Amino acid sequence: MPEQPRSRRQTRAAILTHLLQSGGSFRPPLAKAVRLSEASLSRILFDLKAEGLIEEVRRPAPYVGGPTGLVSLDSTVALAAVELTAQWLSIGVGGLAGELNYTERLPLPKTPSVETVGRVFRESMTLLRDWTRRRRITLAQIGVSIPGLGRLTAAGNPIIPCDVARISGMIGEMFAGVPLEFTNSVVAHATFHRCRTQDYPFTGTHLFVFVSHGVAGAWMDDPTEADALQPVELGHMVFGPGGPRCRCGHHGCVEAYTSLPALAELLDISEAELLQLGSEWVHAVPLSARVRQELRRRLFRLGLAIGNTLNVKPCGGVAISGWPSLLADDDRNAVIEGIDACLLGGRTLAQVSVAFVPPSTGNDPQAALAFAAFCLASRGGMATSSTEAA
Ligand SMILES: [Zn+2]
Known part of the structure; x- marks a missing residue:
């Protein structure tokens, strides 16, 4: 080339x-x-x-x-990480290598609204500003990760209510001169894995799939390109309009079958218990033959959603992070069978390799920190406003 x-x-x-x-x-x-x-x-x-x-x-x-x-x-560069999750807003200050020197988690109200979420943002950004001021730390970048952020967010976030334009204006005022970037949480987690997972399986263009509180994907491209990271809402591919209700408002989305809340329901434990167990649930919760069969059926559906995504935009690699990665090969093979069952020409002919990487749910604000580091690195460490001839 x-x-x-x-x-x-x-x-x-x-x-x-x-x-x-x-x-x-x-x-x-x-x-x-x-x-x-x-x-x-x-x-x-x-x-x-x-x-x-x-x-x-x-x-x-x-x-x-x-x-x-x-x-x-350089280990002295300071970055701020802000990560919105279903339960809380997580903030932190850390470095380019992923170490965190300060973290705080502020709980969201049970039924969050644009106003209450905005208030939690203001409160946490005040804490962040006080912490950095006391230590005379100048931030090189602020990275903010929001679930469901995308093209439609201007009209309201369907996942967690928040007004990104207003929040961005507020942070911009409090941290004048500090580059600020927002991203979808799947992109933040994809960045986290790409930068921090040892022996990450792909170096070139690939699809990253995140199975967590929600289910989503991200296209991963050459990091020096402007559109290196693009979210794909594959979790809202509908498989049965009469299926379980999804948090997006539709019924029967693949997310409604395979997200962590859906998994908790299938395992007959509360979501809080499941989160508490973390990666240990796979050993701690016994699976009956019926549950295991249902689990495989759902993973097969996840595979169909991934295969369909690859039919739309072919690429050679898929990295899957989330609870399916914890299962034995026998069980998680259902994902691969699903991909095979709908990918045009099948997985082998299409030359798609699939790799499972560990879950990163609950590590907030690590993903936002990795995203902040990526923002700084991918603009060459230069000011956001400076223009140049190619
Ligand atoms: Zn949905």
Whole structure:
């Protein structure tokens, strides 16, 4: 494929996102990964270091005569993470490597409204501002993750009521000059896995599927492209208009069969108990033959939803995160059978590989923190307003 000329921003973004996803790199492999000569890389690293975005620490050479400077993202960069979940609003301040130095969770009211959710946002952002002021910390980025955020959000969020424009204005006033980005929670979790899961199975374009309180997908593309992360509402594919009611207002969505609340109901425990058990539920809750069969039927349906999504937009890889990943191969194979059963040509012919990655439900605000790091890295660490010629 012919090389497209890259702008300065894209080249810096390629370096920073590579360091974010790899956790650090010696110069020669870094130059190769971002397709630069070592001399060009050296010049850009000089700038990035001067701007406090990267650091280089002496490390024992991996081989005789090998390099000794390990390049990584600067550990003093401070990012704010804000993550809305079904139960609470989670906030935190952390670094590019994923460590959190401050976290707070403010509960949402039982029946949240635009007003009450807005109030919880204001309260938590005040805590965040006080915390950073006391420590004289200047934030490099704020990342906000909201379930159900998408094209239709301007007309009201169907998942958790909140007025994103108003919240954005409020945060913008409280943290003037700090870059602020909002995203759908599935994109935040996809970013979290891409940057923090060891041996993440895909490097190229793929579909990430998140099975949590809701069910959703995200297209994962080249991180230096403007539309690198796109949410896909595959969870609201309707399988039976007479089926269980979904939180989106429709009936029989795949989410209404496979989300955590639907799983809790099938297991005959409360959702709170299920969340409390975390990944342990798979050992703690015995499955009768009937429940196991129903579980497989639902996973098959999830597979159909994924296969249909791939029929619409083909791609070579699917990473699935969530409770299905905890099951034994026997059970979770039902997802793969579902994909096979509807993907045009079947999974093998379509050359789709499927990988299960661990669930990340309940780790908030880690996903928002990873998203904030991604925002900073993918704009090359440059100001949001600066324009440049390609
Ligand atoms: Zn739905």
